[in-house]
Amino acid sequence: MGKTIVEKIISKHLGEEVKAGDFCVVPVDMLMCHDSTGPLAIKAFREFEKDRVWDPTKVVFVLDHATPSPNERVSGLHDMLRSFAKEQGIQLFDVGEGICHQLVLEKGLVLPGDIALGTDSHTCTYGAVGAFSFGIGSTDASGVLLTGKLWLKVPHTIKLAIDNKLQQGVYPKDLILHIIGLLKSDGADYLCIEFAGECIDDMPMGERMTLCNMAIEAGAKGGIVAPDAKTLEWVRSRSSRSFVPQKSDEDAYFIDVLRIDAAKLEPQVAFPHTVDNVHPITDAIGTPIQQVFIGTCTNGRLEDLKEAAAILGGRRVHKDVRLLVCPASRRILIEATKEGVISSLLEAGATIIPPGCGPCPGTHLGVPGDGENVISTANRNFKGRMGNNKSNIYLASPATCAASAIEGKIADPRKYLH
Amino acid sequence: MSDFSLKGRAHKFGDDINTDYIIAGKYTKTLNLSDLATHLFEDIDPDFYKKVKPGDVVVAGRNFGCGSSREQAPVAIRESGISAVLAKSFARIFFRNAINIGLPALICDTDEINKGDELEIDLEKGIVFNVTRNKEISMEPMPAIMKDILKEGGLVSFLKKHGDFIKKAN
Numbered sequence: 001m002g003k004t005i006v007e008k009i010i011s012k013h014l015g016e017e018v019k020a021g022d023f024c025v026v027p028v029d030m031l032m033c034h035d036s037t038g039p040l041a042i043k044a045f046r047e048f049e050k051d052r053v054w055d056p057t058k059v060v061f062v063l064d065h066a067t068p069s070p071n072e073r074v075s076g077l078h079d080m081l082r083s084f085a086k087e088q089g090i091q092l093f094d095v096g097e098g099i100c101h102q103l104v105l106e107k108g109l110v111l112p113g114d115i116a117l118g119t120d121s122h123t124c125t126y127g128a129v130g131a132f133s134f135g136i137g138s139t140d141a142s143g144v145l146l147t148g149k150l151w152l153k154v155p156h157t158i159k160l161a162i163d164n165k166l167q168q169g170v171y172p173k174d175l176i177l178h179i180i181g182l183l184k185s186d187g188a189d190y191l192c193i194e195f196a197g198e199c200i201d202d203m204p205m206g207e208r209m210t211l212c213n214m215a216i217e218a219g220a221k222g223g224i225v226a227p228d229a230k231t232l233e234w235v236r237s238r239s240s241r242s243f244v245p246q247k248s249d250e251d252a253y254f255i256d257v258l259r260i261d262a263a264k265l266e267p268q269v270a271f272p273h274t275v276d277n278v279h280p281i282t283d284a285i286g287t288p289i290q291q292v293f294i295g296t297c298t299n300g301r302l303e304d305l306k307e308a309a310a311i312l313g314g315r316r317v318h319k320d321v322r323l324l325v326c327p328a329s330r331r332i333l334i335e336a337t338k339e340g341v342i343s344s345l346l347e348a349g350a351t352i353i354p355p356g357c358g359p360c361p362g363t364h365l366g367v368p369g370d371g372e373n374v375i376s377t378a379n380r381n382f383k384g385r386m387g388n389n390k391s392n393i394y395l396a397s398p399a400t401c402a403a404s405a406i407e408g409k410i411a412d413p414r415k416y417l418h
Numbered sequence: 419m420s421d422f423s424l425k426g427r428a429h430k431f432g433d434d435i436n437t438d439y440i441i442a443g444k445y446t447k448t449l450n451l452s453d454l455a456t457h458l459f460e461d462i463d464p465d466f467y468k469k470v471k472p473g474d475v476v477v478a479g480r481n482f483g484c485g486s487s488r489e490q491a492p493v494a495i496r497e498s499g500i501s502a503v504l505a506k507s508f509a510r511i512f513f514r515n516a517i518n519i520g521l522p523a524l525i526c527d528t529d530e531i532n533k534g535d536e537l538e539i540d541l542e543k544g545i546v547f548n549v550t551r552n553k554e555i556s557m558e559p560m561p562a563i564m565k566d567i568l569k570e571g572g573l574v575s576f577l578k579k580h581g582d583f584i585k586k587a588n
Contacts, residue, residue: 023563025583039449040489047574066447074447121487121511137489137515139573147582151563185434186481190510219484221510274434361443361486382438382485384461389442 002249004157005224006192009113009132009246020156020253025149029131030058030110032118034100036065036361037138039077041119042084044142054148056089060109062100063093067356070364098329098355101125101297105209106329108238112227112245117144122297122379124220127212128205129235130227130245132192135216155221156255157192157248162199164263169414171307172207173299173377173397175199176214177268179260181278189219191255194248199262200225205234206301213298214379217275267412269375270395273383281400284410290372292317292405293386294398295326295353296360299377302327304398305336309344311402311416317349318408324366325350326358348405362387375404422541422569424501424522426473429466430533431459435478436485437512446490454494472499475539477531479505483512483523492516492523502539504528504546504557517564520572525558541568 003011003019011017013026033041038061045053053059061081069075078095085092093103101122103109110116112130117123119141126133136150144150160179166172193215200208208225215223225231226247235243248254267281294300294308305327317323325345327333333355336342342352353359359366360378367387368374374386374393381393396404399413406416438461445457459466476495482505483491492515495503502522506529516523524539526546531537536549546555560568570576577583 023561036443036446037488037490040493043449044574048578065443077447077449119487119489121485123487135487135511137487137492137511137518139489139518140514143573143577143583146577149583151583153561185484186507186509189481189507219481219509362438363444363447380438380485382436384442385438387442387444389461 001253002251004252004254005130005194005226005246005248006132006157006222007154009115010154012113012244012246013115018154020154022154023151024154025151026115028058028117028144028148028150029114030060030116031141031144032060032062032100032104032120032123033141034061034065034120035063035067035078035081037119038081040138041141041145042080044139045145048146050146053088053090053145059090059145060104061085061090061092062097062103063095064099064356065361066363067095068354096330096354096356098332099297099300099357101213102300102328105129106331108235111235111239111241111243112231113243117150121216122213124215124222125209125213125297127215127222127224128208129231130225132222132224134222155190155192157194158188159194159196159254159257161257161259162195162197162262163259164261165199165202166262166265169399169417170265170267171397171399172203172210174265174268175262176211177270177278177395178265180214180217180276181268183218185217185274185276186219188215191220192222192224193218193220195223195225201228204303205230206303209301210298217379267397267400267414269400269410270381272381272392272394275380275395281412284394285412287394287410288373289321289375289404289409291366291368291374292321292323292401293359293366293374293376293378294401295328295358296378297328298379299398300326300328300332302332302335304377305332305341305345308398308402309341311399311413312348312405313344315348315406317405320408321405323350323405324353324359326353327355329355359386375401375410377401424473424539426475426501426537427471428475428477428531428533428535428537429469430531431476431478433479434481434484437483437488437491438485440483440491441488441494446488451493452497454490455498458494458498467498470498470500473501474499475537476500476503477528478503479528480507482508484509487511489515489519492519492521496521504531517568518573520568522568526555530555
């Protein structure tokens, strides 16, 4: 019996063969902490009364969740991260650099075959480059800071074979929403999802990130795409560190294999208040919208902003709608500015928010009002997620969000793409 | 946890209680951990923290703690005085986080428990006794490593005692 990509990555790290279901203690290649969960990890680390973390070159801190700081309490937490990073020699990306997951990938800090962890549930995004990556809590992170290791149970893998190509106006966000609608919020609990097939082979790296990012919304430990020529080109242009790419054996055991015909998909919308409450767009058309948000670690990349600008360019945002756009990193903001994407969005009436998590985690920068409906490119629509439990959040692709911003109600983007 | 057993009254919740519901993101930016408790379950049960008596037990359905990796979620539960969480299943990260901070997260058939029931939990034997209904419910056994961490009161105490993970943690 062959092995899955995840079984192979873990076996390689241990120097011994393991299979799904085995418990083991693995060495960690990279640990990311951000301003929301990092302070608790430092607090726990201090309790060990050890001077140094195991390897500062394998740790990265990012300030992204509440940036620029909304109040003095958050400023204190930011300072705590800055001084710990300085003391330990840990690389820190400060306010305005961007969202942790985007930065980790953009800067080439995680490579194929790595075991990478982060104190954020969307750490599974790094599966896009063929790494085994997943979110952990702050105390687990303190254990990694101390030992460089984590105990885990080797997960089984579900293979999702995505055949054919997506139609015009249908995007990876629609595909992953459809998948979460099928699997439901715990359908992949404790499992890894491997995305494969023609549709995935065709996708640029950014689109693979959108898919892997949302694996957690089906409960998955990780989402992963086997590295190919595109992956190698992406990582080699960003890092000179050596790595060992892995892929699942032909005769690997998958706990389940699902086939999806991408060509049959239409745009999808997740209705309030759960991510798995997914409907085809026809069920949503006409729902009034007061705020539109385009950004996040799911859909704040250059191609996402271009997708929105292609629809909004030369048009105006509806008078009753606030359109907030948050590029996922400084690099993306620079490129989008150079390419005229930002001016096109600004002309249409968008408000540009500095790179970071923006309104997604509900701390500041765009908290919706009572009774308002928001359509967002984010990955979560739980009640209260954006800071007000009396608002409703719909999730969709950047194109659907852009079309909805024009009409002031949920709209099908395909009519703007002819 | 001296004798590894607990006693408390049930607060009942449904399926898919996510970590945003347990503690909203806007309240997580603090290291004054007791502050978290006053916002526990605020978005779905605004005055919940006022109803909690020390030792009480949160009883839920499937997939408790799904969503964000925020450890402030189990911390808020622990800080409120809740002694354990029982659920039909837990989301992976919440499950680890709870055990890591010394909050027992236990898997069992929670249909056998109603709001307000008095419960006695024997962690060593893996049994929940519903005193109100005079009914015994068995828990799904916990992986050995998690049981070891929980017995130490959490991962920090575990690592302080052992210095490292043992090589093969089965």
